[in-house]
Amino acid sequence: MLKRILKSYDYSLILAVFLLCGFGLVMVYSSSMIMAVTRYYTESDYFFRKQLSSLLLATIAFLVMMFFPYRALLNGKFIRILFFGSIAVLGLLFIFGHVAGGAQSWFKVAGRAIQPGEFVKLSAIIYLSAVYEKKQSYIWHFGKGALPPVIFTVLICVFVMLQPDIGTSFIIGMIALSIILCSGMGIKNMLKLVLLALFFLLLLSPLILFKADDIFSKARLSRFTGYTDPFEHEDGAGYQLVNSYIAIGSGGLTGLGLGESVQKYGYLPEAHTDFIMAVVAEELGIFGVLFVLTLLAFIVLKGLYIARKCTDPFGTLIAVGVSSMIAIQTAVNLGGVTGLIPITGVTLPFVSYGGSSLLVLLISMGLLVNVSMFVNYREQYKKEKEIASM
Template sequence: MVKKILKSYDYSLIIAIVLLCCFGLVMVYSSSMITAVSRFGYEPDHFFQRQKLALLAGGLAFFIMIIFPYRAFLHDKIIKLITFGSIIVLISLFFIGHAAGGAQSWISIGGFSIQPGEFVKLSVIIYLAAVYDKKQSYIDEFGRGVLPPLIFTVLICLFVVIQPDFGTAFIIAMISICMILCSGMAFKSIVKLIALLLLAGVLMAPIVIMKGLFSDEQLSRFVGVTDPFGNIEGAGYQLVNSFYAIGSGGLKGLGLGQGVQKYGYLPESHTDFIMAVIAEELGILGVLFVLILLTFVILKGFSVARKCQDPFGTLLAVGISSMIAIQSMINLGGLTGLLPITGVPLPFISYGGSSILLLMISMGLLVNVSMFTTYRETYKKPLNQEVDQTGNVKQFKRNQTSSIR
């Protein structure tokens, strides 16, 4: 059985993840060595070493997740722990959290800063996948099938918005929408849900504006993206220097470590704007390398979702793939001026211990779902008989065909 399990793992997906992480580690060192010394007074390899530690911890978590049966997360006690734990952690930020980047969304533990909002993303994915797995028999009943998970998701988003961390709240909301669209519910239920969300957005917008949840720094990001060169010394400073970095790279770039913009011109060169450094030092070829690998991982995730016969596994794959796709688009949109800068890191590449740990756990879960799915397809039987005990797989697959494909 062990030999069959090992054959069922998707090694192309694992290799793509390893390549992204290794490439990201190299670029964190290249993009942060000047910032570490001149801005913070650290050793040149300070951020590199911390990212390496996060990757080692993430690698251990990844290994655990690829061998831990994903359907164990369906246990009621685990779901309750995830839901109540997420709410308690987010509430605790208002008492023990510290601010960074204009948002009180960090907790310091043993000299390391952890951003709970990152892990809440995965909590929401697991919760929604579990809830919609159990609600398949009445998924189209709006009161029982749709509203309860929606209320939890909105509550989580509100706690994140109050910090205020609009980027993370937006990502959680978009992931939730993607999962709801692929949950197997009928089109008319989806229309009702979208109408309800639009109404809530219209009602909440004046409250957000009147209460002043947007700080001056956050409002300046909208000004910077609309006219960066008109605000080159202020709100448009980072974006303009991002343009300079991208434009000076050409096809092959200036060479690894030879970039100029990281010398204080691009303040967040190792986090939000690391792709600009990649463009400057490795050119279009370096950018394409990252984009091809990210696209491969995302498409692999959706491919797993389509093949999986289990609603819980399908929705996990959809949620995780959506998370990576949405974060990538927001980050790339910010550094190219297509979207306001939101402080969202580029998956696997940007510096950030919380981000890389979340991604490795999520990828381990995705690889686990892929392994179980491949095992079932190859050997015509489930590795874990629990997969067939839900009693709703066939009904879900009928609805899923129209939702995902």
């Protein structure tokens, strides 16, 4: 039995994840070494060491989730804890939250910044997958089947938006939409849900207006100015995007060489987080970019393939949720780096600096690998049974 279980794991998926994480470590060191010395007056490997410690912790969490039976998460008490815990933690941010970059999105614990919004992404995936799995027999019923999870989604999206963190709020909303689209409910119910979500947003609009000065501050609105015409505002709102273009354009086909970026010398803000792909393009050229995109695409497509093969609704929806989270986050990050959409401050999965993001991503991938193992195990068992009966 153990041999069959070990044989059932998707090692190509595990390899792709850790290749990206290893590559990310190298690029975090390369892109942050100058900033560590000049801005924080510390060792050049300061951010590298912090990311490495986060990766080690995240790897342990990955292994736990990889071997943990995913259907055990369907426990009703655990799902209620996810529901109330997510809302409570986001609420506590407004009292005890640490402000950075104009957003009150972090808790400071033992010198480390923890971003609850990242963990809420995973909570939303598990909660929505579990609820819609339990409601499969009456998912066509709008009041009992389709409605309750939307209330949770709207609440957490509004709470995250009020921090304000519009990028994470958008990603959570899109993850929820992906799971809802694959949950099995009819088009009629989906249209009702969209209208209801808009109605809830209208009800909560006084709360949003109360924080309007933060959400729609001059600094945040300037991102749209910089996005629409960055070169017209290259000394202000368009500064980061213009330097991202310079980094991408300088790299060409093969890049300037690993560690040879010019833009990381104080020209490109947040080079190790939001704009790490610009440094990848500058140092390693289009080949470096294609390496990252190929691995990310492989992970997303593999996740969707697992969702398609899985006969269990809970496992299918988890695979859809994890895949959509990585795909949407990648699209939002690259859209900001290339100027296709306004800059949102969203990191590139597995590659950008950020302990909370890396931990959540590897827990999510451990969960996806676990779903994949059960799918492959059932297939192997079925084939062995068919052979034995011949």
